[in-house]
Amino acid sequence: MKLIGSATSPYVRRIRLLLAANAQAYSFTDLNIYGEDRDELRKRNPALKIPVLYDDDEILYDSRVIFRYLSGKLSLPGLSWAEENRLTVIDAVNDSMVTLLLSQRSGLDTDRDCLIFNLQHERVEKSLAALESWAGEGCFEAWDYTAICLYSMLDWCLFRGLIELDATPNLSAWFNAQQGRPDLAKTDPRLADQ
Numbered sequence: 001m002k003l004i005g006s007a008t009s010p011y012v013r014r015i016r017l018l019l020a021a022n023a024q025a026y027s028f029t030d031l032n033i034y035g036e037d038r039d040e041l042r043k044r045n046p047a048l049k050i051p052v053l054y055d056d057d058e059i060l061y062d063s064r065v066i067f068r069y070l071s072g073k074l075s076l077p078g079l080s081w082a083e084e085n086r087l088t089v090i091d092a093v094n095d096s097m098v099t100l101l102l103s104q105r106s107g108l109d110t111d112r113d114c115l116i117f118n119l120q121h122e123r124v125e126k127s128l129a130a131l132e133s134w135a136g137e138g139c140f141e142a143w144d145y146t147a148i149c150l151y152s153m154l155d156w157c158l159f160r161g162l163i164e165l166d167a168t169p170n171l172s173a174w175f176n177a178q179q180g181r182p183d184l185a186k187t188d189p190r191l192a193d194q
């Protein structure tokens with residue numbers, strides 16, 4: 001198996017953590033998708049996004065599709081509808097935060113009162129409130145795919161300075177309880193030099 005991604009991407013990290021949790025060997029290609037490796041990304045995925053997984057004759061785009069593929073291949077339990085919904089909410093925060101970060105890097109003031117930024121801020125607020133409540137109900141106790149995705153998203157947002165966990169005590173306690181898990185240190189986005 002070959003995983004194409006970057007050392008900072010939370011969507012790639014979730015797949016790296018899933019593969020590691022299931023002792024699946026793979027090679028990792030670390031691309032700078034907004035810089036010198038853009039041409040390589042163009043060759044790998046017409047949607048111009050990472051992660052991309054290669055396995056035998058299969059090429060899979062999108063972490064959700066990659067998870068479906070791996071759960072079949074590695075005989076992992078699939079997601080319940082409730083877990084699918086929680087994953088959608090995790091992805092909602094992640095996608096909005098990527099939009100806000102790229103807007104900031106484009107020189108835009110994301111605190112400005114304008115529709116596109118207001119929508120992202122509102123989505124993040126509502127979604128984090130739902131995740132806080134699910135964390136309080138113990139929905140992320142097992143280190144399964146949704147927990148891996150939640151951790152990868154929160155840690156990336158913290159790494160990029162996009163959130164603080166003070167206002168969400170359940171998420172904060174849950175996040176702190178995960179520290180020391182194997183493979184988290186190896187996949188820490190802070191190790192990346194891009």
Ligand SMILES: N[C@@H](CCC(=O)N[C@@H](CS)C(=O)NCC(=O)O)C(=O)O
Pocket residue numbers: 008009010011012033048049050051061062063064098
């Ligand atoms: N729905 C996709 C989202 C992947 C995604 O947004 N990846 C980011 C990196 S963190 C990316 O490739 N961004 C490129 C862009 O937006 O131009 C997935 O789950 O794989």
